[in-house]
Amino acid sequence: MQKQVFESDIGESYTLATLDNGLSVYICEKPSHTSVYAIFGTKYGSIDTCFSKNGGEAISVPEGIAHFLEHKLFESEDGDAFTKYAKTGAMANAFTSFDRTCYLFSCSDRFYENLCILLDFVQSPYFTKETIQKEQGIIGQEIKMYDDSPAFRVLFNMLSAMYIKHAVRIDIAGTVDSIAKIDSNLLYNCYETFYNPSNMFLCIAGNVDTSEVLKKIESSIKPCEPVCIQRMGFEEPATIKKSFIEQKLPILTPIFCYGYKQKINSPYRRLKSKVCVELLLEIICGEASPLYERLMVEGLINDEFEFEYFTGRDYACVIFSGESSNPKRVAEEINSEIENIREHGFDKKLFSAVKCALYGDAIKAFNSVEAIALSFTECAVYDYDLFEKIKLLKTVSYDDVLKRIDVFDEDLSVLSVIAPLEGS
Amino acid sequence: MLENSVALGNQAQGFFIKNDRFKTTYISYNFYLPLDKNSVASFALLPFILTTCSKDYPDFSRLNFKLNKLYSASLSASAEKVGDYQLLKVAISVIDDKYALDGENLVNKAVELLNHLIFEPRVENCAFFNSDVEREKRKAIEHIRGEMAEKRIYARRRLVEEMYKNDVYGISKCGTVEQIEKVTPEGLYAAWRDLIESATIVVNVISKTLPLNTFDNIKSYLSAFDRSSAKSVLDSKPTRSICAARRVEEHLDISQGKLVMGFSVDKADDKNNAALTVMCDIFGGGPYSRLFSNVREKMSLCYYCSATIEKRKGLLIVDSGVEASNAKRAEAEILRQLEVIKSGSFSDFEFESSKKAIINLLNGYGDHQEAIDAWYTIKSSSNIQISPEDFVLAVARVDKQAVTNAAKSVKLHTVYNLSPNVSEEGE
Numbered sequence: 121m122q123k124q125v126f127e128s129d130i131g132e133s134y135t136l137a138t139l140d141n142g143l144s145v146y147i148c149e150k151p152s153h154t155s156v157y158a159i160f161g162t163k164y165g166s167i168d169t170c171f172s173k174n175g176g177e178a179i180s181v182p183e184g185i186a187h188f189l190e191h192k193l194f195e196s197e198d199g200d201a202f203t204k205y206a207k208t209g210a211m212a213n214a215f216t217s218f219d220r221t222c223y224l225f226s227c228s229d230r231f232y233e234n235l236c237i238l239l240d241f242v243q244s245p246y247f248t249k250e251t252i253q254k255e256q257g258i259i260g261q262e263i264k265m266y267d268d269s270p271a272f273r274v275l276f277n278m279l280s281a282m283y284i285k286h287a288v289r290i291d292i293a294g295t296v297d298s299i300a301k302i303d304s305n306l307l308y309n310c311y312e313t314f315y316n317p318s319n320m321f322l323c324i325a326g327n328v329d330t331s332e333v334l335k336k337i338e339s340s341i342k343p344c345e346p347v348c349i350q351r352m353g354f355e356e357p358a359t360i361k362k363s364f365i366e367q368k369l370p371i372l373t374p375i376f377c378y379g380y381k382q383k384i385n386s387p388y389r390r391l392k393s394k395v396c397v398e399l400l401l402e403i404i405c406g407e408a409s410p411l412y413e414r415l416m417v418e419g420l421i422n423d424e425f426e427f428e429y430f431t432g433r434d435y436a437c438v439i440f441s442g443e444s445s446n447p448k449r450v451a452e453e454i455n456s457e458i459e460n461i462r463e464h465g466f467d468k469k470l471f472s473a474v475k476c477a478l479y480g481d482a483i484k485a486f487n488s489v490e491a492i493a494l495s496f497t498e499c500a501v502y503d504y505d506l507f508e509k510i511k512l513l514k515t516v517s518y519d520d521v522l523k524r525i526d527v528f529d530e531d532l533s534v535l536s537v538i539a540p541l542e543g544s
Numbered sequence: 545m546l547e548n549s550v551a552l553g554n555q556a557q558g559f560f561i562k563n564d565r566f567k568t569t570y571i572s573y574n575f576y577l578p579l580d581k582n583s584v585a586s587f588a589l590l591p592f593i594l595t596t597c598s599k600d601y602p603d604f605s606r607l608n609f610k611l612n613k614l615y616s617a618s619l620s621a622s623a624e625k626v627g628d629y630q631l632l633k634v635a636i637s638v639i640d641d642k643y644a645l646d647g648e649n650l651v652n653k654a655v656e657l658l659n660h661l662i663f664e665p666r667v668e669n670c671a672f673f674n675s676d677v678e679r680e681k682r683k684a685i686e687h688i689r690g691e692m693a694e695k696r697i698y699a700r701r702r703l704v705e706e707m708y709k710n711d712v713y714g715i716s717k718c719g720t721v722e723q724i725e726k727v728t729p730e731g732l733y734a735a736w737r738d739l740i741e742s743a744t745i746v747v748n749v750i751s752k753t754l755p756l757n758t759f760d761n762i763k764s765y766l767s768a769f770d771r772s773s774a775k776s777v778l779d780s781k782p783t784r785s786i787c788a789a790r791r792v793e794e795h796l797d798i799s800q801g802k803l804v805m806g807f808s809v810d811k812a813d814d815k816n817n818a819a820l821t822v823m824c825d826i827f828g829g830g831p832y833s834r835l836f837s838n839v840r841e842k843m844s845l846c847y848y849c850s851a852t853i854e855k856r857k858g859l860l861i862v863d864s865g866v867e868a869s870n871a872k873r874a875e876a877e878i879l880r881q882l883e884v885i886k887s888g889s890f891s892d893f894e895f896e897s898s899k900k901a902i903i904n905l906l907n908g909y910g911d912h913q914e915a916i917d918a919w920y921t922i923k924s925s926s927n928i929q930i931s932p933e934d935f936v937l938a939v940a941r942v943d944k945q946a947v948t949n950a951a952k953s954v955k956l957h958t959v960y961n962l963s964p965n966v967s968e969e970g971e
Binding site: 130150152153154155202203205206207208209210211212226227228229254257258261262264265267268269270271369370371372373375406407408409410412413416417419422423424443469470473474476477478479480481483484486487488489514538541 | 566
């Protein structure tokens with residue numbers, strides 16, 4: 121086992137241990153807290169739809185299978201994980217995103233028992249024809265629930281108009297048709313590829329003792345040969361499918377997502393780029409920006425307005441979203457502010473204020489064991505140091521941020537709107 | 545957690561809850577006012593208008609510039625319904641001084657800012673500025689309309705409206721669009737004075753140390769107002785049980801239906817408080833609950849099916865997302881599961897799992913500033929004075945008979961069923 125301890129000047133530290141089988145373990149001790157938050161995850165999400173293992177032939181799998189697998193892993197031969205957690209009182213859950221699947225629990229007592237449950241069920245796949253069929257029914261209901269969710273639809277409509285080949289354009293849960301193609305062979309194949317410790321991470325924050333936890337983990341992880349996974353690229357063209365997409369649903373105020381697809385030449389973005397784009401977004405339309413004030417005064421946005429830099433393997437875009445009686449005007453105003461900044465730069469006082477704000481947010485995240493554990497998953501998937509953001513926020517310059525204005529190309533922008541149905 | 549209580553005047557109380565787990569100081573002002581259809585909309589606008597501008601920060605960007613400079617000090621505002629009362633909250637959270645890069649005194653500045661926002665709003669001639677009022681009215685109306693988009697929230701709201709047509713609890717927590725439209729700059733100013741003068745006020749400070757002079761400063765702000773008419777929070781009127789349950793059917797262009805069932809139940813008192821919580825949780829709480837394990841897992845009737853309880857009002861709600869074709873079966877099964885609880889034939893496993901889950905949650909309360917704030921806000925205005933630690937003991941003492949007794953008071957009141965339009969169903 122290799123161990124590395126990371127320290128910071130905000131009174132926090134953490135250990136990153138890499139086990140001999142390749143599993144990455146992140147532990148942050150928070151002795152004054154009562155609870156512990158633990159996440160066992162794999163670098164496997166909805167976009168991993170075409171891959172090969174150990175140099176073998178590439179296979180394509182149905183959309184939504186990572187999420188399906190997440191649901192199924194809760195069932196083992198000796199009962200489901202929820203039943204086991206019920207005996208300890210822990211709160212347990214799981215989620216699948218574009219690039220990871222995570223199983224988690226939070227508890228204020230009996231941590232080691234809970235950790236054993238977590239490690240055990242994630243390492244014990246058990247699928248039968250009957251249980252797969254039952255899950256197709258439950259996930260079918262989940263998909264229908266999302267079909268009715270305007271907030272969910274507006275995002276995925278935008279992604280489907282922005283991306284031509286990349287799997288980020290497909291709903292994480294897949295479709296009723298795609299999940300119907302899932303069988304136990306496919307599930308075992310995906311499991312054996314991606315649920316290998318060398319592709320996994322364990323993130324723990326809370327009232328724990330690092331060396332004891334590591335001992336427990338080492339004795340509970342099943343021996344396993346590391347695998348070599350090759351994820352196939354998407355050959356995504358540097359264009360968009362269409363610049364406007366609209367769907368009608370029974371709502372009263374239109375909602376929108378306005379995104380700029382970024383031309384990228386490498387699969388991943390460095391943390392510095394992410395931090396700089398986040399700062400730039402605050403400057404363009406954060407709550408202290410002139411544009412935010414203008415949009416609010418003109419009645420074009422409300423408190424639902426938000427933005428994010430949305431990036432992962434082979435995709436990157438900036439997304440502005442919210443409710444508006446006139447989404448097209450909001451998009452025009454954002455474009456014009458971006459052009460203004462491209463031409464004239466931005467206010468240095470505002471730059472210094474948003475740097476302070478992001479620094480404060482980064483400190484606040486250490487209040488919560490949940491936030492720390494979730495940040496660890498980001499560190500594991502993208503190989504960051506948990507304290508790197510705080511360090512970067514002290515050093516990034518005006519020019520570092522200004523040059524990120526190139527992320528925005530109006531020709532690659534997409535406006536997605538969910539409009540009220542007639543008569544709503 | 546250590547708690548210090550300080551009287552701030554008539555019906556105004558300050559609490560310092562010492563907790564050294566956080567890198568932030570959190571302070572909240574909580575105002576309780578009786579729900580009233582004539583004032584609900586004005587009161588609900590106040591937390592929001594007070595946190596967007598003030599005498600010294602006339603617009604949003606100047607106020608937010610200040611908050612950014614305070615290292616993202618975050619203001620929060622909310623208007624909730626607690627029993628027959630409206631609970632209006634304005635809070636600030638700020639990182640402690642030692643994390644400031646240039647040694648700034650962040651906490652005192654943030655407390656000062658919070659007091660300034662509440663007591664020195666942007667007003668002129670006994671009225672708020674029309675442009676500010678119109679902006680907040682628009683946002684509130686859009687928020688209400690936006691709820692329509694989330695069918696789960698919408699369906700629950702509709703159930704409560706139907707159940708409490710002749711009771712103040714039926715009043716929507718932010719008022720209706722029509723009530724909001726009627727708010728004037730003068731009326732809102734009068735509501736602000738009313739808020740400061742007549743509400744029961746609870747101020748919570750959650751931090752490592754109490755910032756210097758916090759409560760003295762608040763007292764001094766409050767002393768400028770006549771609070772002689774401020775009234776304490778009274779018990780809410782119980783939910784009346786009815787003989788034959790009512791049914792409300794509605795249709796929308798949706799693909800998944802929502803079945804929401806409202807039940808009357810005994811209100812909480814010192815004796816049944818913990819038993820009501822355990823009963824509701826065994827019925828429809830975690831994955832071990834009767835509703836989750838039967839209606840969702842065994843019968844695959846819906847993606848979610850859970851129960852929540854408002855113990856101050858004596859209201860229990862079951863909500864679920866179901867296929868229209870399964871709604872009848874789901875309803876029958878939900879009622880069958882309730883009978884299981886009433887007859888005491890739930891298992892030891894369900895009973896013990898539920899208690900453990902509740903205790904696990906309660907023991908984790910001290911790790912979240914907002915959760916501590918919520919607990920003390922409710923506690924300080926309630927007839928049931930209990931700390932999270934004592935509630936843990938009370939839950940541990942609950943036996944199966946107490947759960948059965950609590951369940952016996954649960955009676956179906958109204959069934960609200962939102963289903964897809966018939967023409968859409970076949971597509």
